[in-house]
Amino acid sequence: MPTTLPKDNTQWWCNPKDEFAFLGFSYEVTACQSPSQLNKEFSDIRNHFRGRYVRLYGFCDNEGFYDDVVEAAWNNGLGVHALIWFGFDGGDEWIGRRDALFKSLHSNPKAKFVTRVVQFGSEPLFDNVLPHAQLAKQVTLAKANLSSLHIPVTVSELAYGYQERGGAQDVLDAIDSINIHMLPFFSQQASIANNSWPLVENDIQWFIDHGKGKKMYLDENGWPSVTSPSVQPNSPDAVANVQNEHDYYVLLDKHCEDFKTSPNGGIGWFAHIYSDDQEPGYGIYSSSGKMKFSFKPRTYC
Known part of the structure; x- marks a missing residue:
């Protein structure tokens, strides 16, 4: 990062058309990590795994927390896919989270040089948090609010979340x-990760058919190593173990060229999630801090 902030961020980011393959990690912040932990783990993402971005997941409502995220990301040369967390109970806490994030984005001079996109999520359509017309309006309002900062806005969602709302x-x-959200383990046709490419391809094709050429990212994207009360398969053949979690990411690597040749410069993907401490079963790291398997995904092909 430069020692002096540029005048603006209009020429700051690489062209999204150059972004494909592995981009970084989903990273849950419900633990409200300390600045030192954020800095340590963001450094690991950047230097160990060659990650370019961190996609936030969950929420931390502590005042100033996003400023800590910005500082850690700035110090480690990472971009952030920020998130306005809706939760799963239909409450209105998301409004305060939206306002707090926007306040930080406007007041922190580094924020617009770190925040690559603001997401509404997670899965607000699938969870029926807002009617889709109201969600579309919130996206439009957010784009207007952030237009002076040149920060784009999106929704973090399953293909099925769109499909069950008539598209x-x-x-x-x-x-x-x-x-x-690409979570083929939950498909009714799921079996083992090595067989999941047609499921991935089917969802991607739906977005190609309906997305009008917009850039695509797989942000909540992975395969669990264990089941839990909240992680249950919809297919009797779906297998959750460390080998299948590993195999899913190997499968994505094998299809690097397919991602690269997708519309608008290709598809970039995140690994969900950084550690089992953040979401049991999905972490690249176990809850004891050890890597569960070798993870050296391709960042280009």
Whole structure:
């Protein structure tokens, strides 16, 4: 990062058309990590795994927390896919979280040089948090609020979340990029990760058919190593173990060229999630801090 902030961020980011393959990690912040922990783990993401971005997941409502995220990201040369967390109970806490994030984005001079996109999520359509017309309106209002900062806005969602709302084309039309939840373990056709490419491809094709050429990212994207009360398969053949979690990411690597040749410069993907401490079963790291398997994904091909 430069020692002096540029005048603006209009020439700051690489062209999204150059972004494909592995981008970084989903990173849950419900623990309200300390600045030192954020800095340590963001450094690991950047230097160990060659990550370019961190996609936030969950929420921390502590005042000033996003400023800590910005500082850690700035110090480690990372961009952030920020998140306005709706939760799962239909409450209105998201409004305060939206306002707090926007306040930080406008007041922190480094924030616009770190925040690559603001996401509404997680899965607000699938969870029916807002009717799709209201969600589309929120996206439009957010884009207007952040227009002076040149920060785009999107929704973090499953293909099925759109499909069960009649396609929610108004949301697809409003968002700046398409940020996709890709969780093929939950498909009714799921078996082992090595067989999941047709499931991945099917969802991607739906977004190609309806997304009007917008840039696509797989942000909540992975395969669990264990089941839990909240992680249950919809297929009797779906297998959750460390080997299948590993195999899923190997599968994505094998299809690097397919991602690269997708519309608008290709599809970039995140690994969900950084550590089992953040979401049991999905972490690259176990809850004891050890890597569960070798993870050296391709960042280009």
